[in-house]
Amino acid sequence: MNLILLDEQELNERGEVRLTGRRAEHIRTVLQGRSGQSLWVGKVNGPLGTGMIKQVDESGVQLRCVFGGEVPALPRVDLLLAMPRPKVMKRLWASLAAMGIGRLVITNAQKVERYYFDSHVLESSFYEPLLREGLEQAADTRIPEVHICRQLKPLVEDELTTWIPDAVRLVSDPSAQQRVSDVIPPHIENRVLVAVGPEGGWSAYELDLFQAHGFHAVGMGPRTLRTDTACVAMLALISDALTAHAGSKD
Amino acid sequence: MNLILLDEQELNERGEVRLTGRRAEHIRTVLQGRSGQSLWVGKVNGPLGTGMIKQVDESGVQLRCVFGGEVPALPRVDLLLAMPRPKVMKRLWASLAAMGIGRLVITNAQKVERYYFDSHVLESSFYEPLLREGLEQAADTRIPEVHICRQLKPLVEDELTTWIPDAVRLVSDPSAQQRVSDVIPPHIENRVLVAVGPEGGWSAYELDLFQAHGFHAVGMGPRTLRTDTACVAMLALISDALTAHAGSKD
Structure with a gap:
């Protein structure tokens, strides 16, 4: 703490x-x-x-x-996450708040089991203390906004554009050759929205849906990571790309 | 799996x-x-x-x-880790193997509690199944070599050079301005050795010791991360820097 x-x-x-x-x-x-x-x-x-x-x-x-007078800036990354196994989600809450995200949108996907959504780990009385624990670790005060949206299609086709307009959009895909730093342009001031799939990956249909709505597929090399590890790795790379560009601006 | x-x-x-x-x-x-x-x-x-x-x-x-005939290449990163709280170390084993490291050297530091070393999480019968679990996740076969060395000074002054000669050496320091990609030169074929400190950070004496032995201090921004999150983030950045350079070589 x-x-x-x-x-x-x-x-x-x-x-x-x-x-x-x-x-x-x-x-x-x-x-x-x-x-x-x-x-x-x-x-x-x-x-x-x-x-x-x-x-x-x-x-x-x-x-x-x-x-002091100043409120810490909202982290510039938003995460769209296919609901992982509840045991993995439980571990993720504090890590995500510590890494720093503005919004967390938890959604469904073909390879997500329906019963995952019945878990108590999605109740705010369960996750709010864990988000606070992550902020206390990272010395930040901005609690991520959490949305649970079980319909992926209207989310990608419609709602995300209203909630998070003008974001650079990435979708994590182990088979993609492009890397995070290839698709985050220098000196951007936009937010970055990244979609991380379920353990079995996004389906071909889902990847097409994302790409049709401006998401760039990015990979992190040949190793298949568990959702919690993949999220931390992906957020580290995005935050580094945003910082690197901010630095080179001076 | x-x-x-x-x-x-x-x-x-x-x-x-x-x-x-x-x-x-x-x-x-x-x-x-x-x-x-x-x-x-x-x-x-x-x-x-x-x-x-x-x-x-x-x-x-x-x-x-x-x-097949070919054995997967040994991951090019070695990790020198100040022993974290046993509860955190327990979670780390599988993540480290999944991210991919060649060697893990666990050591002491000023801000490490002595009793951490008495924990059963440092017994090979405890951690070996977890390392295998991480490899099964990442689809790799190379089990990280584990060394437990309670004396930091002779390790840095002497032993590391014998075990891991010619590595690019990094030490994680939240106050450092340089980033991982600033200190990993393009197209290197060397291994990378990274030292990650305890929750309270390396002491000034320890940072001096590292820097006197060729370790470059690198930071990951202003957020203080728990050891397990910091290790995953650091390994993601190093692996990305090594891959980026490999890619741009073609």
Whole structure:
């Protein structure tokens, strides 16, 4: 936890908050917090700041917080993900928030089993704490927006254009020869939307649908990766391509 | 499982093997294997091939295998890893094998807790099945060599040069401005050795030690990642830089 994430409504008008449970436990045992010590804090979808420990004991931790003005920028990548096995999805929530995505759209695909969508790992009461855990790790405050859309066709044909206009569109396809850096043009300011398929891959029909709607197929070499590993690898490559281009602009 | 991994000594002189347990279960239930069907197989540290199902029932699966001549190339990346929390290390084994590394050297660092090394996750009986699982996912046969070296200093000053001569050396440092693709020269045929630190990062002393021995500090942007996420992201960037250069050579 490199940041203590707070909800606006937890803070009183003097910027004070009394923590109990997981965050208090972390401050006491891992950070070995003492009265007078300062910690990184952040408001959910708001600015970063520092929290000074006023009091710490078995019953909880009292912080007085001061926040900066600027809210961290929304990560420039959105992920369209074919629902993986629930066991894999469970592991993914925190990693995705840590890597940084603006939106996560979970969808169906031919090689997705229907019962995956009945899993409790898609309930916000289950995943929201995991998204927060990922943000606390990465020291960010922007919680990814989560959409669950079980119909791939209207999503690709229609809805995505409304939600995420003007994005550079990529679809992960192990057989593609083009790489991420080949299709992200230099100096773009657009968002990047990347579609990552199920364990068995997108079907030929699905790949055609994506390509007919402006998605560039990109590969990551010959090794077949599990969805969670593939997502982290893909997000690392996209974020690197966006940073490289930002850097070379100066 | 995109490959059924077999040990040389499991096969009889006609290339036949009788599987029970995990692999048989996978063939029966996930692949829904039928008599006459062919599957991808591979010999541990040996060639890939195909296995034709001769018989499949509750008690097991009988395969007749034919192997190609060529052994997959050893992945060109070696990883020097400060021992993470055992819970994180447990998750890492299969991912590392799936991403592809030649050697894994696990070492100590200032911010590593001593008791991490007492964990059963460092016993070969624990990790070897996980490495195999990662290879079966990635359809590779080359099991990473694992070394556990609790002394960082002699390792960096001496042993690494003997084990892995002529490697391009990188050390992951969140504060570094240089990126992986800045320090991997075009068209190299060398191996790449990358050092990934503990959750709290390498100490200043450790970073100096690495840099004094030819390691280039590389960063991956401002987000602090958990060791397992950071390793996957770093290996994706290195493998991409090596592939990009190989491609542009033609």
